[in-house]
């Protein structure tokens with residue numbers, strides 16, 4: 001039997017929390033059938049660990065580059081200038097611009113700067129013909145508005161960690177974007193399964209957001225890419241289709257977002 005291949009479209013596996021057992025964690029990921037993970041950048045401090053990990057495992061990890069909205073603070077212009085320099089010095093190295101977006105959960109005082117940073121980075125995506133990875137915590141309607149009114153991203157991309165309503169899901173799909181589904185879908189009392197059931201699996205990709213948002217039964221613990229099997233199993237249950245079919249659909253979707261060439265060239 002051929003084991004279905006899974007793709008983790010969003011994981012911060014370069015973070016220090018894996019320093020002790022990163023090689024084992026990667027072995028567990030491979031034995032779980034997770035063939036690839038796409039690694040989003042956070043800010044200027046994560047560039048080096050991210051690129052090192054991708055260099056050490058070029059078959060497994062693919063880098064993405066961007067400034068996370070939670071890192072848009074007083075000095076954001078300096079941060080984004082550094083990220084721009086790294087990105088444009090070797091643009092073909094990156095599978096997407098990310099993660100970028102708006103975060104209205106924590107500090108609201110930087111919202112105008114977050115918006116400016118998101119628009120600027122979406123322009124890079126168009127310039128380089130790359131998709132975007134969008135972080136939309138408590139801000140999904142504003143992101144949709146920006147993408148409709150201010151900056152249309154040609155290659156579209158992924159609404160990472162989608163947890164919104166059916167209406168929001170439909171608007172996102174209508175714009176040509178995919179929904180990144182992670183551990184939240186396995187949480188008790190989550191409304192997400194109902195929303196997903198209504199829209200179907202055709203616009204979904206899998207993600208972990210590791211080390212955050214571990215699926216049940218690891219909720220609250222450190223997440224890792226091998227746990228994506230719990231997310232895929234939950235989707236199989238929601239759609240009442242085999243696990244292998246979920247793997248096939250979400251892997252195809254991920255390949256569409258990132259473009260086949262990214263998966264095969266170095």
Ligand code: NI
Pocket residue numbers: 010012040099209
């Ligand atoms: Ni993330």
